[in-house]
Each structure stands twice: as C-alpha cells, then as structure tokens.
Amino acid sequence: QAYSFLHHFIIFFSTPALVPMAAFQRRLKVSAAATLRGFVSTPAEARVEPPMFAPFPASIPKGRHIPYRLLESWNVSPDSKILRFELPEEVPSLVDLGVCSSLKVKQEIAGHALDKSYSPVSHPAAEGFVDFLVKRYPFRPGGGLAAFLCDMKPGEEVPIMAKPPRNMGDRMYAANRFKDVVLIGNGTGVAPFLQMGKVVFEDPNEKTRVHFVTGHRTEADMLCQDWIDSWKKACPERFFSHEALSKPVDAAKFAASGGHVGRIDLPLLRKALPEPSSSVLVLVCGTDGFLETMCGMKIKSKTKDHTKKQQGPVTGYLKELGYGEGSGVTVTKL
Numbered sequence: 001q002a003y004s005f006l007h008h009f010i011i012f013f014s015t016p017a018l019v020p021m022a023a024f025q026r027r028l029k030v031s032a033a034a035t036l037r038g039f040v041s042t043p044a045e046a047r048v049e050p051p052m053f054a055p056f057p058a059s060i061p062k063g064r065h066i067p068y069r070l071l072e073s074w075n076v077s078p079d080s081k082i083l084r085f086e087l088p089e090e091v092p093s094l095v096d097l098g099v100c101s102s103l104k105v106k107q108e109i110a111g112h113a114l115d116k117s118y119s120p121v122s123h124p125a126a127e128g129f130v131d132f133l134v135k136r137y138p139f140r141p142g143g144g145l146a147a148f149l150c151d152m153k154p155g156e157e158v159p160i161m162a163k164p165p166r167n168m169g170d171r172m173y174a175a176n177r178f179k180d181v182v183l184i185g186n187g188t189g190v191a192p193f194l195q196m197g198k199v200v201f202e203d204p205n206e207k208t209r210v211h212f213v214t215g216h217r218t219e220a221d222m223l224c225q226d227w228i229d230s231w232k233k234a235c236p237e238r239f240f241s242h243e244a245l246s247k248p249v250d251a252a253k254f255a256a257s258g259g260h261v262g263r264i265d266l267p268l269l270r271k272a273l274p275e276p277s278s279s280v281l282v283l284v285c286g287t288d289g290f291l292e293t294m295c296g297m298k299i300k301s302k303t304k305d306h307t308k309k310q311q312g313p314v315t316g317y318l319k320e321l322g323y324g325e326g327s328g329v330t331v332t333k334l
Helices: 003-012 021-037 145-148 186-203 227-236 252-256 264-274 287-296 317-320
Strands: 039-041 066-076 080-086 103-109 112-118 129-135 157-162 181-185 210-218 237-244 280-285 299-302 308-312 330-333
Touching: 066 129, 103 145, 112 129, 112 227, 129 145, 129 186, 186 210, 186 227, 186 280, 227 237, 237 264, 264 280, 264 287, 280 287, 287 317, 299 330
Parallel strands: 039 299, 181 210, 181 280, 210 237, 280 330
Antiparallel strands: 066 080, 066 157, 080 129, 103 112, 103 157, 299 308
C-alpha cells in the first residue's frame, strides 16, 4: 500500500500536463505554512459546517465599543479577580447573547492598541451588570489586558463590544436540548463553563447532567471552587466534577480526595466522560496547545473574499475516545 501511494504520488505530481512543477512547489509551500497557522485555503463549499455564531440580536449594539463602568472587583485567587461592570443603559442584560458568550475589551496601553475577548461568568440574564474572571499577567507588547483590568478602580470605564451569540452545533444552547454536557477546560478557560453552570443549575426546569473536567497547576489556581462545591452539594446526581492538578502542593492529599495528579489525560477523560451519543454536548476551552491535545484546533477557512473560523474536525483525545465524526456528539471548541 505504501508503494502504491508513493507510485501514484510521483506519477501525478511529476506529470507536467497535470500539475506544473512551479505550481506544485507553490502548493507545498502554501500547504506547509497553512498547517502551521491552522489555516486551510479551500473553497467555502469544500467544508460544510453549521455557522459558529447565531444572528446578532437586535437588543444589543452591534459592531461598536461602548464604555462599561467598573462597579467593583474582588479576588478569587492570589492572581485572579472577578470584575463587575455596569451594563450601559441601552443594554439591560446580555440574555440574548446566550450562554458561553464573549465580549471584546479594547484599550490602548503604552502606545499599543490592544483588544482581548473575555467570557462572562455572570448569568446571561443578570440585569444591569456583567462579571468577568480575569487572571493577572504582566503587560507585554501585543499581549492581553489582564494587568490593566485588574488594576482598574471602581468608577473607571473601558470600551467593550459584544460578539455574536455562539452556536452549539447548529443553534444556540437551550435547556434540556442535551442529556449530558461535558465541559473540559484549563486555567481561565473554565470561565465560560462557570456561566454554563449558573445557567443549568439556576434553572429549576433543567434536567441536564454536567461533567466538569478542569486542569490547573496548584490548589490556589482552582478558580471559583466555592461555586463548584455548591453545585456538587445541590445537585449530586447531575453534577460531576473532576479536577486535575499538575503541581499540587500536597499530591498525596489531593489524590486521596479524588483529584487527579497530572494534566488532563486519556485515563481521566475515560473516567469522566459519558458514552458518546447525539444527546451529548462537549465544550472545550483553553490554550491553543490544550485544544490541540484535547480535540484539535479551530481552523480558518480562506476564501476569495474573506477568512472565517470553523470548528474543524475533532482530533486528539476526543477522537481516540470515540467522540469524532460519526459519533453524533456535538463538540464545540470555544
């Protein structure tokens, strides 16, 4: 089989009438560069996926930044805060953005125009305010806004723009659409999952089971653990939490309490995840490397007119566990 593939490869690409050598070299060059960037240059019709985002709601200003005023902030770890911003008068709530929404914060710092997207941790229906979970990172040119945001004082403002509502598969999340929701995240990638927890467990009509798999370095990095503990206590038959720490302060104690010492890996996921089926939604959020390992990165499809992001195929651990194409599972990379 290897000989047959190589034989046809040589014949096809060495035939001038089919593919001139110069074009072939360009194709290889583009292909290699695209792979490195998660870029795939293909006609739009070559990859048919549901749109990642739902239509923008009329209730929220589209395409422009509006000043949001900081009401208060509080620490949730040695280097992380929740910041509560007052919603503008024209935006009574963010309920029409749905769950796992995202807002883009913009600010110029030291001559650098920066913008960064943050997922609210407050309930979408919260009236008059929105909460963000922000982990402080030192400022660097081209970096994020964490240090600036964490240093803000009540009464100060920052420009914020809403992004389109996010689809889970072919439409936005709705109560009881899935029997099981799996949330896999690391670091502040758990932020949209905290909002999902609020949406599911504050709705008396919800019956959905939630499987929460998180990865952090130490115990101090386990953000908003009090929320997670409250859901465990209130809904033990519907909320299942699995924490992994790569560098716990007391590994023996953490393991004895049911924690997983190390990074999120296949053995932990086998233990934590339900059987693949069309009634399962999986959300994955974290760094690019984390996404690559868990499920594969999102891709950018470049057409003649524009570039758009798509979910792309499910690879990595989730594919190994049977959550890939043909499983019926809805996998959404945040």
